[in-house]
Amino acid sequence: MTGRTRLTVILSLAAIVLLGVVAADMVLRGPGQMGDGTPVRSSGQALVGGPFTLTDQDGRRVTPADYRGKYLLIYFGYTFCPDVCPAELQVMTAALDIVGDKAEKIQALFITIDPARDTVAQMKDYIGNFHKRFAALTGSADDIANAAKAYRVYYKKVAAEDGSNDYLMDHSSIVYLMDRSNKFLVHFPYGTGPEKMAAGIEKFVK
Numbered sequence: 001m002t003g004r005t006r007l008t009v010i011l012s013l014a015a016i017v018l019l020g021v022v023a024a025d026m027v028l029r030g031p032g033q034m035g036d037g038t039p040v041r042s043s044g045q046a047l048v049g050g051p052f053t054l055t056d057q058d059g060r061r062v063t064p065a066d067y068r069g070k071y072l073l074i075y076f077g078y079t080f081c082p083d084v085c086p087a088e089l090q091v092m093t094a095a096l097d098i099v100g101d102k103a104e105k106i107q108a109l110f111i112t113i114d115p116a117r118d119t120v121a122q123m124k125d126y127i128g129n130f131h132k133r134f135a136a137l138t139g140s141a142d143d144i145a146n147a148a149k150a151y152r153v154y155y156k157k158v159a160a161e162d163g164s165n166d167y168l169m170d171h172s173s174i175v176y177l178m179d180r181s182n183k184f185l186v187h188f189p190y191g192t193g194p195e196k197m198a199a200g201i202e203k204f205v206k
Contacts, residue, residue: 095201113169
């Protein structure tokens, strides 16, 4: 893929992701919370979250039950992402640093939407660049599809124009905070800074 072609693809994806984030944010806000933790009045419960069975960076099969008793801070992305994913993981890392001791009550999860390339070994190597509270989860294509469906995450492979394997993934970019029973508490849309994310976390993590 040439530099010009890569730039065109990245800019196109950025526009698509932005539209997807805005749409997802509007859907999620209705029954839940704003990104800063401000309640939104609603009689319903956000339809976000649910069971999953995935494989962590140490090769162990895990479900939400393995993290029972912890708040979950969850992000879906992929290790070959050129910009959005590492930026969001850095924001999550900074937010966890800001909340200090409360971070011990939180399990951060990075769930791939690119299982074909994000092997257990790849995920373990990648997640070491971020906060120690992170686990990195992968699995089969079906495993990932089921987890993404539970969290209402959009993703799609964007084939390279030259037919190579150097493809990108179009996906929504939202961080979810779940309670100790894996129930939705709040989401943080793309662009939320670490201080604002930390303030939102601190409203719920006691």
